[in-house]
Each structure stands twice: as C-alpha cells, then as structure tokens.
Amino acid sequence: xxxxxxxRFVIDRDAERCIACQVCVRQCSFGVHAYDxxxxxxxxxxxxxxxxxxxxVFCPTQALNIRLNPLSYRPNVNWQPEFIEDIIRQSExxxxxxxxxxxxxxxxxxxxxxxxxxxxxxxxxxxxLREPMELRxxxxxxxxxxxxxxxxxxxxxxxxxxxxxxxPVLFSAMSYGAISLNVQESLARAAAExxxxxxxxxxxxxxxxxxxxxNAIVQVAxxxxxxxxxxxxxxxxxxxxxxxxxKPGIGGHLPGGKVSEDVAETRMIPAGTDALSPAPQHDIxxxxxxxxxxxxxxxxxxxxxxxxxxxxxxxxxxxIASGMVRAGADIIALDGLRGATGAAPKMxxxxxxxxxxxxxxxxxxxxREEGIRNQASIIAAGGFRSxxxxxxxxxxxxxxxxxxxxxxxxxxxxxxxxxxxxxCAWGIATTDPVLSKRVNPDIGARRLVNLLRGWSLEIKExxxxxxxxxxxxxxxxxxxxRGVDLADGELDVLGVRLAGR
Amino acid sequence: xxxxxxxxxGPTVRIDVNGSRHRELNGQIREAVVDGAQRIDLxxxxxxxxxxxxxxxxxxxxxxxxxxNDLGAFLAGSKLIVHGNAQDGCGNTMNEGEIVVHGHAGxxxxxSARGGRIFIREDVGYRAAIHMKECEGKxxxxxxxxxxxxxxxxxxxxxxxxxxxxxxxxxxxxRASFVGTGMHGxxxxxxxxxxxxxxxxxxxxxxxxxxxxxxxxDLVTQFAAHFGxxxxxxLASRFVKLVPLYLRPYGRLYTY
Numbered sequence: 001x002x003x004x005x006x007x008r009f010v011i012d013r014d015a016e017r018c019i020a021c022q023v024c025v026r027q028c029s030f031g032v033h034a035y036d037x038x039x040x041x042x043x044x045x046x047x048x049x050x051x052x053x054x055x056x057v058f059c060p061t062q063a064l065n066i067r068l069n070p071l072s073y074r075p076n077v078n079w080q081p082e083f084i085e086d087i088i089r090q091s092e093x094x095x096x097x098x099x100x101x102x103x104x105x106x107x108x109x110x111x112x113x114x115x116x117x118x119x120x121x122x123x124x125x126x127x128x129l130r131e132p133m134e135l136r137x138x139x140x141x142x143x144x145x146x147x148x149x150x151x152x153x154x155x156x157x158x159x160x161x162x163x164x165x166x167x168p169v170l171f172s173a174m175s176y177g178a179i180s181l182n183v184q185e186s187l188a189r190a191a192a193e194x195x196x197x198x199x200x201x202x203x204x205x206x207x208x209x210x211x212x213x214x215n216a217i218v219q220v221a222x223x224x225x226x227x228x229x230x231x232x233x234x235x236x237x238x239x240x241x242x243x244x245x246x247k248p249g250i251g252g253h254l255p256g257g258k259v260s261e262d263v264a265e266t267r268m269i270p271a272g273t274d275a276l277s278p279a280p281q282h283d284i285x286x287x288x289x290x291x292x293x294x295x296x297x298x299x300x301x302x303x304x305x306x307x308x309x310x311x312x313x314x315x316x317x318x319x320i321a322s323g324m325v326r327a328g329a330d331i332i333a334l335d336g337l338r339g340a341t342g343a344a345p346k347m348x349x350x351x352x353x354x355x356x357x358x359x360x361x362x363x364x365x366x367x368r369e370e371g372i373r374n375q376a377s378i379i380a381a382g383g384f385r386s387x388x389x390x391x392x393x394x395x396x397x398x399x400x401x402x403x404x405x406x407x408x409x410x411x412x413x414x415x416x417x418x419x420x421x422x423x424c425a426w427g428i429a430t431t432d433p434v435l436s437k438r439v440n441p442d443i444g445a446r447r448l449v450n451l452l453r454g455w456s457l458e459i460k461e462x463x464x465x466x467x468x469x470x471x472x473x474x475x476x477x478x479x480x481x482r483g484v485d486l487a488d489g490e491l492d493v494l495g496v497r498l499a500g501r
Numbered sequence: 502x503x504x505x506x507x508x509x510x511g512p513t514v515r516i517d518v519n520g521s522r523h524r525e526l527n528g529q530i531r532e533a534v535v536d537g538a539q540r541i542d543l544x545x546x547x548x549x550x551x552x553x554x555x556x557x558x559x560x561x562x563x564x565x566x567x568x569x570n571d572l573g574a575f576l577a578g579s580k581l582i583v584h585g586n587a588q589d590g591c592g593n594t595m596n597e598g599e600i601v602v603h604g605h606a607g608x609x610x611x612x613s614a615r616g617g618r619i620f621i622r623e624d625v626g627y628r629a630a631i632h633m634k635e636c637e638g639k640x641x642x643x644x645x646x647x648x649x650x651x652x653x654x655x656x657x658x659x660x661x662x663x664x665x666x667x668x669x670x671x672x673x674x675x676r677a678s679f680v681g682t683g684m685h686g687x688x689x690x691x692x693x694x695x696x697x698x699x700x701x702x703x704x705x706x707x708x709x710x711x712x713x714x715x716x717x718x719d720l721v722t723q724f725a726a727h728f729g730x731x732x733x734x735x736l737a738s739r740f741v742k743l744v745p746l747y748l749r750p751y752g753r754l755y756t757y
Contacts, residue, residue, distance in 0.1 A: 093756030224594050224613035224632065229555055229577040256749045268615050268636040269658055273686055274749045278656055282631050283571075283590050283609055292550065296574045296593065299527050300555035345755075421757055 004088045007046040010067045017063035018042065024055035024064060029425040029435055030418075052416040054425035086346070097347065100419030100429065102246060102340035102383050102405060105350050109338075110357035110490075111389045114396075115499060117480040119467035126469050128460035134470035135459060137400050138162040139237070140306040141330040142374040160330060161305050163236050165400065166195030167456045168471060169390060171448075172335075172381050172404035173219055173241065173310070175201030177254045177263045177275065178342030178419070180436035181208065183411060183428050186444025188212035193445065194452045197236055199402070202277060203254075204266035205231050217308070220297065222251055223277035225267035229300075237331065238297050239308040240290070242281070245339020245382040248312030248353045251279040252343070258422050258431050291327035298328070306330035306377075313337065313359030313382065314352075318366035325367060325376045333402065334359045336382025340405045342429055343420035356382035357396065361494045364397025364476055373476075387458035396494065397476040410451045411444050514538045518566070523549045534558045534579070548588070553581055556598075570607075573600050576617060589626065592619045595641065601727050605647075614641040614660065618720075621645050622728045624668055628652040633687060635659025644724045648693070651678045654743070655701070658686040663720050665735060666693030680704065681743055685750050689743040690717050692735065700743065703750045707742050 011032070020042055024033040032048045033055060035041075049066065056064040073081055086097055119125040126133070141160035149156045171187045178201065185208065187198040192215045199217040200209070204226020209216070213234035220227055221241035232238060243249065254263075254275035264271035284290050294307050308331035309324045311317065317334060324332050336356020341349065360380045367373035380393045381402035390401050405415065412426035419429035427438025459471070468474050482499035483491050491498055514533045518526055526549055533541050538560055543552070546566030553562055555575040564572075564583045573581050574593040586604035595614040602619075608626035611619050616639040624647035631652065633641055641660040647668030654662055666675060674694040681689060682701030690713065700706070709717065718736060725732035 089756050095754050095756035098755040098757055220594075222632075224615075224634075227575070227594050227613075228596050228615075229557065229575065232555065232575065253751055253754070256752070265637060268639070269634050270636065270686060272748065273658060274751060276632075276656060276658070276683065276685065276751070278632065278683075282628055282655075283593060283612055292570055292590070295523070296551050296554055296571045296590075299523060299551040300575045302528075302531070303524070420755075 001092055003047075003092055005047070005085055005092075006071050007049065007069050009046060009049040009051045010069050011044045011046050011049060012065040012067065013042070013044060014063045014065075017061040019061055019063075021060060023058050023060060027054045027058045027425060029054075029423040029430075029432075050416045050418045051414075052418065052425050053414050096345045098343055098420045099346040099349060100341060100343055100417045101415050102338045103350050104417070107337060107355060109383075110355055110486075110494065111385075111392055113484050113486050113490075114357070114392050114481050114494070114496065115484055116388070116391060116395070116462060116466065117482070118465040123467045125467050126464040128457075128464040131464070131469060133460040133463060134472065135167050135456060137165050137168045137377075137471060139165065139308075139331050139377040139379070139399060141376060144374065161303070163197070163306060164195075165197060167452055167459075168394060168398075168400035169384075169452060169455060170196050170217070170379065170400060170402050171198040171407050172339075172402035173199035173201040173217070173239065173244075174342070174404055174408075175203030175219075175225075175254075176206055176266050177203045177258055177431060179408075179429055180427060180431060180439060181206055181262070182436050182439040182441050182444065183408070184209060185212075185441040186411060186439060186448060187407060188215060189441060189445035190448035190452065191215040193449050194456075196452070199239065202226075202241055202252075203263065203275075204268065205234060206262070206266045210234055219310075220293070221277055222279070222281040223267075223275060225269065225275060225277075228268070232297070232300050235305065237306045237308055238301065239310050239331075239333065240281075240293055240297070240329075241310050242284070242290075243310065243312035243314075243335070244341060245312045245335030245337060245353055245356070246341035247344040247348045248314050249279060250345070250348055252277040252341075254343075255420075255422075260431050260433075263431055287323035287327050290324065290329075294328040308333055308379070310335060310381075312339070312352075313354045313356055315354065317354070317359045318362040321363040322366055322370055322372070325372050329376050331377045331379060332363070333379040333381060334363060334398075335402075336380070338383030339381055340383070341419070356380050357393075358490075358493050360393055360396045360398050361478075361496075365495055368476070387455035388462065390455065391459055391462045391474070392481060394471060394474050395477055395480045396496075397478075399475060406451070407448060410447045411439055512537065512539045514541045515544065516541065517544045518546050518549060520547070521549070523551045523569075527551060527554060530556065530562065534560050546585075553579060573598070576600070586623075587621075592617070592643075595619070596639075603728065608650075610645075611641065611643040611660075611662075614643070615639055616641050618723070619643045620724050620727050621647075623647045625649045625653075628655055630654045630657055630660065630662045630687075630689075632656040632658060633660035633662070635687065642720055644720050646724065646728065646730075648675050649677050649680075652680070652682060653677050654681045654684055654687070654689050655679070656683040656685075657681060657689075657745075660687045661716060661720065662687070662689040663717065663724075664689065664691045664693070665721070665724070666691070667730075667735070669693055675699070681745070683750060684743075684745040685748055686745060688713070690740050691743060692738050692740050695741065695743075703746055704743050705746045707744055709740055709742050713742055 140162040147156040191198040202221035218235035309329040310333035377399040380398040548569040550569035587606040589607035627650040681704035
C-alpha cells in the first residue's frame with residue numbers, strides 16, 4: 001500500500017563536507033542512508049528518518065543536519081498535523097497506535113511554575129563547599145515513636161528494614177528486553193558507585209547483574225517474570241508493580257521478536273513468545289488482596305526488606321495510597337502522567353493519569369492528615385528532568401525520585417520515541433546484539449555517575465541557599481516553594497502559596 | 502502471642518498451630534527445616550495464610566485443617582500435603598516442589614507457576630493455572646481431579662494442566678467458560694466433554710499424540726497414587742488436548 005505519510009524529517013547533506021565514508025549508513029538502524037557505489041555517493045531515504053540524530057552526531061565532517069519537515073498543512077486548530085498523520089498510520093496499519101517514551105503533550109509542567117526559596121539577611125545560607133551537607137535518605141517504614149531502654153539507652157523500638165541511599169535519585173524500572181543488558185549494566189554500576197539503586201523492572205535479573213544485587217530493586221509484576229527465590233533474596237527491596245505512569249490501567253506486551261534466548265532465560269519463558277503482562281495482577285483485586293501479596297513477599301523474604309508498591313498517578317491516588325500504606329507497603333512509588341515506557345498505546349500514554357507534581361502533593365497531604373505519612377516513604381516518578389525538579393519534589397513531600405528518561409539521555413537517548421520498534425540506533429531500547437554493543441557499560445556508567453554527581457552538587461547548592469544542611473529538613477517543607485502563574489485551585493492542591501505571599 | 506506448641510525436634514516435628522499468626526508459624530517451619538526436619542505436621546490450621554512461602558529444601562509438610570490463601574507461594578522445594586481444602590492462590594508463583602490437596606482448591610490455583618507439581622483431588626475455582634509458564638528445564642503441572650470454573654488456563658504461557666472430571670457425577674460436560682483465553686503456550690489435557698463455545702478464541706482442540714499420552718500417563722499415575730484411584734481406569738477414557746493456536750495472540754494488535 002502506498003503510504004500517504006509525508007517524511008517527518010528533512011536531511012540536509014552538505015555535499016562539500018560529505019566524504020562518502022558511510023559512517024551514516026552503518027550507524028542508521030532505520031535504513032535511511034544508503035551508499036550508491038556507481039555514483040560514489042550516499043543517498044538518504046528521508047521517509048525512514050525518525051530524527052534520532054545518531055548519524056549527525058557520528059558524522060566525522062558534520063555534513064549532516066536533520067530538520068523537522070517544514071511541510072505545512074492548511075492551518076487548522078482542530079486538525080493538527082499529528083491527528084492527520086495518526087489517522088493515516090492507522091488506516092494503513094489497522095491497529096492500536098504504539099509509541100515509546102513519555103507523554104509529549106502540552107500539559108502544564110508544574111515544576112516550571114514552582115520556585116524555590118533562598119536565605120537573605122535574616123537567616124544565613126550555608127556554603128556546601130565548606131559545610132557538610134546531608135543527602136542520605138532512608139527508605140522504609142518509620143516507627144510512630146521510638147523508645148529507649150532507660151538503663152542502657154539502647155533503642156528498644158524494633159525498626160522496620162530501611163534502605164539507605166546517598167542521593168535521593170534512583171534509576172526507574174527498565175526491564176531487560178525493553179532495554180539492552182549493557183544499559184542495565186551501566187545503570188547497575190553507576191548505582192553501585194554513587195550509592196543509589198537501580199530497578200530491574202519486571203523482566204527478571206540477569207545472572208550477569210547479580211553482583212550488583214546490593215543496589216538492585218526487583219519487581220514483581222502481573223507477568224511474574226523471572227521471579228524465583230534468589231531473585232527475591234538478592235534485591236535491596238521488592239517493588240510490586242501495579243501500574244506505570246505511561247500506561248495506567250493496562251498491561252504490557254513485550255513482542256516475541258524482542259524475546260531472545262537470553263531475555264527468555266532471564267524472564268523464565270520460552271524464546272520468541274510474547275511476554276504478556278496482564279493489566280491487573282490476577283491475585284490483586286482489592287486493597288486486601290494487595291496486602292496479601294505484600295505479606296506473601298514479606299514472608300518470602302522473612303521481613304528483611306521493605307516492600308514497595310508502585311502505582312500510576314490517577315484521580316484517586318491519595319485514597320489509594322492511604323490503602324496501600326495500610327495494606328503494609330513500606331514504600332510507595334507514584335508514577336505520573338509524563339512517566340515513560342518502552343512501549344505504550346499512544347492514546348493511553350497521552351490521555352490517562354495525572355501530573356506527578358499534583359499526585360505527590362495530594363498523597364503527602366492525605367497521608368499526613370491521616371497520621372500515617374511516617375509509615376511509608378514516597379518515591380516520585382514521571383518526567384524528572386533536572387536536580388531542581390528533584391528538590392521541588394522533595395519540598396512537595398517526596399522522599400526520593402526515580403529517573404528513567406534522564407538516565408537514558410545520559411546514555412545517548414534523544415527521546416525519538418522509537419523504543420517499541422526495537423531498532424534503537426543508540427543501542428538502548430533494543431535487544432539486537434549488534435546495536436546493543438553501542439552502549440559500552442564502562443562509558444555508560446561513567447556518564448551516569450557524572451550526571452548524578454552534577455545533580456548531587458546542585459542539590460546541595462540549592463539546599464545551602466535555603467539555609468538547610470540536610471535533605472530531611474526540606475521533605476514536605478512546602479513553605480520553601482511558591483507558585484508562579486497558577487490558579488487558586490492548583491495552589492490549593494499543591495499546598496503552596498502564590499509567589500509574593 | 503504464642504499459643505502454639507512444637508514437639509520433638511528432629512526428623513519429625515509436630516506443630517499445634519491453633520491461633521498463631523503466619524509470621525510465627527513460618528518462622529517455626531523454616532527453623533524446623535534448617536534443623537533437618539524431614540516431616541512436619543501442622544495441626545489445627547485455621548486459615549493461616551502464606552504457609553511455607555518460598556520454602557526450600559526437601560521436607561514433607563502435612564497440613565491438617567484448612568490453610569489460608571497463598572499456600573506455598575513462591576515455593577522453592579518441599580512437599581506440602583493438605584488434609585482438607587486449600588483456599589485461593591495455592592501455589593502462587595511456585596518454582597519447585599509439590600502441593601497435594603486432599604480436597605478442593607480455590608481461585609487462581611497455580612497462578613504464574615513456573616515449576617513444580619500441584620495435585621488437587623476435587624475441584625478448583627476460577628482462573629486456575631492463569632499465566633502458568635515454563636522455561637528451560639522447568640515445566641509446571643497442575644492436575645485437577647474434578648473440574649474447574651471459568652478462565653481455566655487464562656493467559657497460559659507454558660506448563661501442563663490436566664482436568665480429570667471425576668466430580669462431574671454422570672454429567673459429561675465441564676461447565677467452565679472462557680477456557681484458555683489469551684493462551685499462548687502450554688497444554689491442557691481434559692477428560693470429559695467441552696464445547697467449542699466454552700473455549701477462548703485463542704485455543705484449538707486436537708488429539709493426543711503418543712508423547713502426550715506418555716506425559717498424561719505419568720501425571721495421572723502420580724495423581725492416582727496420591728488419592729487412591731486406579732490410573733488405568735481414568736486413562737481409559739477419552740481425553741482432548743487444548744493448545745494455543747498462536748504463539749503471539751496479540752501480534753497484530755499494534756500500528757507502529
């Protein structure tokens with residue numbers, strides 16, 4: 001069928017700079033560039049271009065520039081080009097529109113409407129270059145009160161298991177299968193070096209990564225892939241995945257084509273079959289059922305590690321979170337509207353869920369009102385772009401944040417949204433053995449460590465500016481936030497005053 | 502509060518469970534297994550959940566009374582014998598070992614199991630063997646003496662389910678609907694009739710091959726040994742084989 005889709009990108013090749021070295025031909029996994037031996041020149045099939053910039057970054061002579069196709073439709077507020085092109089795609093493919101990464105629609109990004117405070121005159125700021133600054137965070141259930149033995153002054157209260165992280169940023173769940181093993185290894189090594197954790201997602205923990213298990217979060221999701229005794233034993237904590245910000249309410253299908261022998265072995269399924277994660281966990285239809293799985297896992301690990309429950313941020317998150325805490329969750333993870341994915345139906349990704357900023361505030365407020373905020377830590381997820389977003393999230397009430405996309409960008413991702421194709425030219429969202437080699441775990445880990453080091457320094461700088469020397473003192477301290485250009489209702493949900501007040 | 506008693510440590514241990522909670526009970530079971538117990542008898546079990554969760558080793562645990570939900574969840578070895586009925590989630594995400602129930606079992610029996618064997622003498626509830634799977638060197642089996650409720654083998658990705666229909670009492674046909682909905686691996690051997698409209702649309706019916714017969718004989722023989730049936734008599738009846746029609750039932754769902 002002749003496609004009616006116009007090319008999305010235009011490739012400008014500077015003929016004077018191009019030396020026909022064919023680097024672009026080899027780098028492109030989408031079949032855009034091809035060498036014509038007869039003419040000794042390189043041709044580009046722009047209709048295949050996804051705008052990932054792999055070729056232009058690797059072109060030794062900077063001969064390539066990738067631009068959005070300036071082709072204009074007749075202006076129409078209702079019929080934006082995206083809708084026209086989606087309809088064309090569906091009329092040719094006849095299926096659910098599939099996409100990758102996070103929601104790219106212009107929903108308000110509240111981080112950009114929240115500003116932080118700083119000390120001036122009446123209280124001194126702290127210079128993090130000279131003063132110790134405490135970013136260490138303990139994740140897990142905290143007791144309602146602590147009792148000391150009066151004689152020995154030792155702690156009498158029995159503490160629930162805690163997990164310490166040195167920076168309040170963890171790597172979000174990304175499974176082997178959705179991403180390559182080299183990417184997981186990069187995340188694992190970086191987490192070990194920085195003192196944080198990486199989440200293996202629902203695809204199991206590859207044998208090669210068991211040596212990083214001290215920094216691993218393992219998931220138990222509806223597919224129960226790769227769950228076995230060593231897996232549960234190895235992890236720092238276990239996360240029950242109920243939902244994901246990119247696709248609240250639905251499950252996941254890892255297509256059989258991505259289920260290689262190695263992926264299959266890690267997931268404990270036959271190679272080449274679809275790895276289907278049903279929408280619900282079939283043993284969880286209520287808070288009581290959730291409690292049952294939480295305690296099954298606590299029993300399975302003899303109460304030695306916290307159990308986290310991850311949900312997508314949706315309308316009733318606050319009430320659900322209250323139920324989760326009462327069900328026994330030691331950590332709750334909230335994944336917001338802009339949370340990313342390796343594959344999700346576009347309609348779901350772009351239209352379901354609520355922004356993480358509002359969810360954090362609503363959940364933190366609700367748990368405080370009910371006097372149970374201490375019983376669980378909150379990890380926020382869903383589109384964190386910078387250390388400032390992290391600091392704002394903690395001031396709103398989160399204990400720590402998960403980053404996924406930001407970490408992948410550090411490894412080369414340009415958010416081109418082609419993850420479900422498995423052809424990622426950057427070697428990230430693929431299980432193709434040749435493409436996977438493009439991420440070298442030595443270099444990948446270095447890039448991630450650098451990123452987190454930078455964020456750590458920035459977080460300390462912002463804290464110091466506010467006159468705070470421990471992250472603990474900022475948690476839920478919304479007086480350090482002010483809203484800009486926000487309506488009363490928004491300020492109310494965020495629990496934040498308007499700037500100037 | 503400890504209300505249970507534990508007697509004579511050694512190869513045989515008796516635990517009177519009474520009102521004790523699962524945490525305490527599992528602690529005692531684990532301790533007994535570590536101490537080398539080969540047989541553990543739990544008496545007066547009244548709905549305690551998670552019994553023998555993630556339990557390793559070779560011990561044989563006899564449960565007298567009614568265990569609660571998630572019996573043998575994540576089971577990693579051992580043999581659990583229930584002298585009574587099991588509740589929901591029996592063998593949930595089981596990896597190895599064996600569960601034998603001298604009675605009925607509830608919903609989602611064998612959910613996501615990827616190893617081990619489960620024998621239920623009577624019937625099971627809804628969604629038994631849902632998302633059961635298999636992998637290199639591991640192939641779980643669930644043998645149901647009676648019949649099953651709807652959605653048997655839903656989303657099944659591997660493993661073997663045998664339904665013997667011994668409780669049908671003269672009715673020839675099983676009553677479950679949506680059997681094998683979303684099934685994309687594994688096999689169900691069914692004794693007794695089932696109509697086309699009772700099957701999920703991803704399921705096909707076929708005849709048993711010689712290899713199937715061998716697998717079936719092995720499992721039915723074990724079943725008969727557990728519960729005192731005549732294996733030959735059961736095997737003499739007609740069986741049908743339910744298999745997935747596609748490895749990738751949802752392969753054509755998406756447009757990229």
